[in-house]
Amino acid sequence: MSSLNASLATALSGLNAEQGALQVTTNNVANVNTPGYSREEPVLVASDPVVIDPLAFGTGVTLQSVKSITDPILEAQVQQQTQAQGQFSALASALQQTQVNFSSSTGDIGTAISNFFDSVNQLSTDPSDLSLRQGVLTAADNLATSFNSTANNLTQQQASLDGSVVQTVGQINQLTAQIAQLNTQVRYLQNAGENAGAFVGQRTQAIDQLSALVDVSVIPSDNTLTLTTANGTPLVIGQQSFQLQTQINSSGLHDVYAQGADITSAIVSGQLAGTLQARDQQIPAVQTQLDTLASGLANAVNTVQVGGFDLHGNAGTNLFNPPPVSGVGAAANLSVAITDPTLLAASSDGTVGSNGNAEAMYALNNQTFIGGQTPTNYYSGIVFDVGNATANASAEQSASALMLQQLNDQVSSVSGVSLDEEAANMVQYQDAYAASAQVITTINDMMYTVVNMSTLTG
Amino acid sequence: MRVNPNPYPDLIAETAQTKQQIATDEQQIASGSSVNVPSDNPGAAAVLIQDAGRTAQDDQFQRSIGSVQGEIQSADSNLNSVITALQQAISLGVEGANGTLNAADRATILTQVQGIQSQLVSLANLSYQGNYVFAGTSTQTTPYVLDPSSPSGVVYQGNTGTNSVTLGNHFSLQTNVPGSQLFSASGNDVFQSIQDLINGLETGNTASIGTAVTEIGTASTYINTQAEFYGNALNQLTAQQTYLGSDTTQLAEQQSIVGQADLPAVISNLTTAQTSLQATLEAIAQTESTNLFQYLK
Numbered sequence: 130m131s132s133l134n135a136s137l138a139t140a141l142s143g144l145n146a147e148q149g150a151l152q153v154t155t156n157n158v159a160n161v162n163t164p165g166y167s168r169e170e171p172v173l174v175a176s177d178p179v180v181i182d183p184l185a186f187g188t189g190v191t192l193q194s195v196k197s198i199t200d201p202i203l204e205a206q207v208q209q210q211t212q213a214q215g216q217f218s219a220l221a222s223a224l225q226q227t228q229v230n231f232s233s234s235t236g237d238i239g240t241a242i243s244n245f246f247d248s249v250n251q252l253s254t255d256p257s258d259l260s261l262r263q264g265v266l267t268a269a270d271n272l273a274t275s276f277n278s279t280a281n282n283l284t285q286q287q288a289s290l291d292g293s294v295v296q297t298v299g300q301i302n303q304l305t306a307q308i309a310q311l312n313t314q315v316r317y318l319q320n321a322g323e324n325a326g327a328f329v330g331q332r333t334q335a336i337d338q339l340s341a342l343v344d345v346s347v348i349p350s351d352n353t354l355t356l357t358t359a360n361g362t363p364l365v366i367g368q369q370s371f372q373l374q375t376q377i378n379s380s381g382l383h384d385v386y387a388q389g390a391d392i393t394s395a396i397v398s399g400q401l402a403g404t405l406q407a408r409d410q411q412i413p414a415v416q417t418q419l420d421t422l423a424s425g426l427a428n429a430v431n432t433v434q435v436g437g438f439d440l441h442g443n444a445g446t447n448l449f450n451p452p453p454v455s456g457v458g459a460a461a462n463l464s465v466a467i468t469d470p471t472l473l474a475a476s477s478d479g480t481v482g483s484n485g486n487a488e489a490m491y492a493l494n495n496q497t498f499i500g501g502q503t504p505t506n507y508y509s510g511i512v513f514d515v516g517n518a519t520a521n522a523s524a525e526q527s528a529s530a531l532m533l534q535q536l537n538d539q540v541s542s543v544s545g546v547s548l549d550e551e552a553a554n555m556v557q558y559q560d561a562y563a564a565s566a567q568v569i570t571t572i573n574d575m576m577y578t579v580v581n582m583s584t585l586t587g
Numbered sequence: 588m589r590v591n592p593n594p595y596p597d598l599i600a601e602t603a604q605t606k607q608q609i610a611t612d613e614q615q616i617a618s619g620s621s622v623n624v625p626s627d628n629p630g631a632a633a634v635l636i637q638d639a640g641r642t643a644q645d646d647q648f649q650r651s652i653g654s655v656q657g658e659i660q661s662a663d664s665n666l667n668s669v670i671t672a673l674q675q676a677i678s679l680g681v682e683g684a685n686g687t688l689n690a691a692d693r694a695t696i697l698t699q700v701q702g703i704q705s706q707l708v709s710l711a712n713l714s715y716q717g718n719y720v721f722a723g724t725s726t727q728t729t730p731y732v733l734d735p736s737s738p739s740g741v742v743y744q745g746n747t748g749t750n751s752v753t754l755g756n757h758f759s760l761q762t763n764v765p766g767s768q769l770f771s772a773s774g775n776d777v778f779q780s781i782q783d784l785i786n787g788l789e790t791g792n793t794a795s796i797g798t799a800v801t802e803i804g805t806a807s808t809y810i811n812t813q814a815e816f817y818g819n820a821l822n823q824l825t826a827q828q829t830y831l832g833s834d835t836t837q838l839a840e841q842q843s844i845v846g847q848a849d850l851p852a853v854i855s856n857l858t859t860a861q862t863s864l865q866a867t868l869e870a871i872a873q874t875e876s877t878n879l880f881q882y883l884k
Contacts, residue, residue, distance in 0.1 A: 250648070258717075549878050
């Protein structure tokens, strides 16, 4: 047989459950704009029935748990795309700075090469003219300066990228420490059977941030997560994080180390990978091309110069200080060796009026002696390469940004808080609460009736 | 399917993208160029650099032509003066060969011919902007000096060197002829022929005078042929100037095809982008004001 007291308890369970459910809605509404927050749902279950032979009576409702609505597969995709996005945006922004050196139509190396050969052609029309000779020296000087400043800009950019490598490693270490700590909290709550949704959300958010910096693989294990880089270097194992270190290499740049091993070249994604790619591959490639051009040009001009005669009838000497045999640093250190315009070897026979050697020097302008190309065409090739690399990185960045945006939309469509939904839920919980309260009032009335009935009979 | 309840990130990303497009369009309109950084169009950027190099080269060739033109013109006009002087010498020689002339008349003619000799020396010593034009490549050495001990009456101090100047791709022009070839060529020696006339007038040998007059005539014809070299050179320079001018125009056209912004298209893109930006911004403003909470009383 049932009792009014039992009904009261059942109605009370309704009140409690709806209050709890409303608390979940309140929390969802409060976190409507919290980044990384996944909406939560109350899990209401019917309480175990009481069997009073031969009937089974329900005993109300229990708020069993609060569940975070997430899609782990989507989240993994977001993390992966975030890595690509981080990589390409770091690379694209580095290359956009690099290409500025090759954007100007005046004052760039191409113009300086033109101006140098123009001055030699002009000298050819009157090889004994001192002002024309000075013109060649000035143009040679400008050419050297143009190489120097472009090479120095690249070196400076490389140094600033190196600084950002160190900074990024610091950020990675901070995030992995934070994730290890969140792992501890999630594990503690989940082992106690509690809802760890808030911490899981924070952890997901931290992993997203980490993904923007470095390639991360997430391996779930026993209420915690293990994070490694793509090549298996551990970053976080359960409650412990592993710090990455940086160490200066022979080029004066920082390599990334994990537990004593150099993992610099094994980092394949994320902002760190993009920065390293710009620092270690793209910029050095441009530097090598510039060195090839500078040393090729200087050596060829010197060879012609040494083969001719100066205004005094003496054999010519180097116009440019000879670049290093390896070519490394040729662009950064290119400089003019002579300051006396009479020392320019314009003459091919030792007479003051001969322009034979100036003509030979001018002919270099159209000779394909640098990588099978003329100096100007070789330079235009460098500009093409830089422009192409920048355009590709920018396109990859746009594509991955679009993908990421779409994935985030999908995540949001699963986990995002909808105010409409929450408002509807609120009304629903409010109505149920009011109904339960009404039931209690009714039971109260019935109780009163019963109590008064006994007074009457007594 | 559940709809993404938070459209803001999308809308904001779209706004940023449209603003980027507007900035790019505005830059193209401002600069008039579609290649403002190499990544705008790497291939075009490379072509523009090569074109700029060739244009600069053409401009330089024009300047160099200007420089050599003056020297060649003055050499050309000097040779004409030489021919005129030689014609005078021939007339004087014909006069001097007349057997009826007395010694005093012949002496007067002799003085005049000697004057012509000096004039020829000074014509052969033409200097242009501090350089001797007919000294070969010894341009700082006076090519001819009078020397009575020399059979031709003069000594050539220059050399036989010639210069060529590159004035176009695959076009190079010889810019000088040495005095040794012009005035002292064997069999056509200008100074020898004048000296022979002087010798004939001094001795009064009419036969020698007659021979000298013939020699001068031969030398004059030879100089005339040589002068053609300079005339041809001037013609070639004019032709090359015309070619370079058209090449520069062609390069400029190519540059504008490759690198110039298509303004009508860019402006139309800009307008579209601006409209789209406005629409997106309005969408953001609208989204804000609709959810169920506002309808619950």
